[in-house]
Amino acid sequence: MRIGIVPFQEQDHDRLVEIWYEAVRDTHTFLTEEDIDFYHQMVKNGALDEVELWVEQNENNVPRGFIGLDGTKIEMLFVDPKYHGKGIGTRLIKHAEAIKGGNLQVDVNEQNEGACAFYKRYGFVRTGRSELDSSGRPFPLLHLSKTEASADER
Template sequence: MNIRPGIAADNAVLVAIWEDAVRATHDFLSEDDIQFFRPLVRDDYLPAVEVLVAEDADGEPVGFIGLDGPKVEMLFVSTSQHGKGIGKALIEHVGRLKGPLAVDVNEQNPGGVAFYLKCGFKQVGRSELDGQGKPFPLLHLSQAS
């Protein structure tokens, strides 16, 4: 696996990875929610963050992380690659570059919560609404002590 900086030409495949992963892990999102967020991910969220892409041996993107400084704004891995250490490798890679990381994770995504806790994050807060004001509670996690 190779980790490289993302480029604008990656965005279509990254949105596809996002949608694939969200459909598998975010059971609390309706089809309308996914349709609402897809253009935001493509047009607003991806261009606003520093993106690093994980590629397989063939150079195909299989996951990505989006950062705002030391804050993880998005981390998604193709469902066919779940459990293979790609998300952990991305977290470890950016942790070496940025130091202790922070992340907000949907409380209703127990797999995501468990993943971040295994990566050394601890809960430091909670919000009832997500960043769009939708009723999807967020847990605020940090690696800092």
């Protein structure tokens, strides 16, 4: 039985895509159906393979959330909406800090106010902004960083 945060297992791929989809529909209200379909295809067809994935599972080994890392950069963090507010995102960030150190970065959609507030609570501060997302679409990104010093100040 794998309980807690574990490395990605290929058999969990479809469940992670499902978590991504449900979380995006719940939190990315600024996206159109066409936008969601565009990104959904990317996630289904390889985006998860581009990052180091860690998955939080329940006692039945069912994924509830995941974080994707590229070095010290958080490329994705999604939690099943049924478990929002239950500490999964917090545990995933703490796991990233434990394995990568306290200097982390993340890009977050400017329109995703919930995510902006979430990262701010954990000591991330704005270091820049881009008008377009990484796919060249008109969804501004805020570039956020967290240093070990900012973690100590909390």
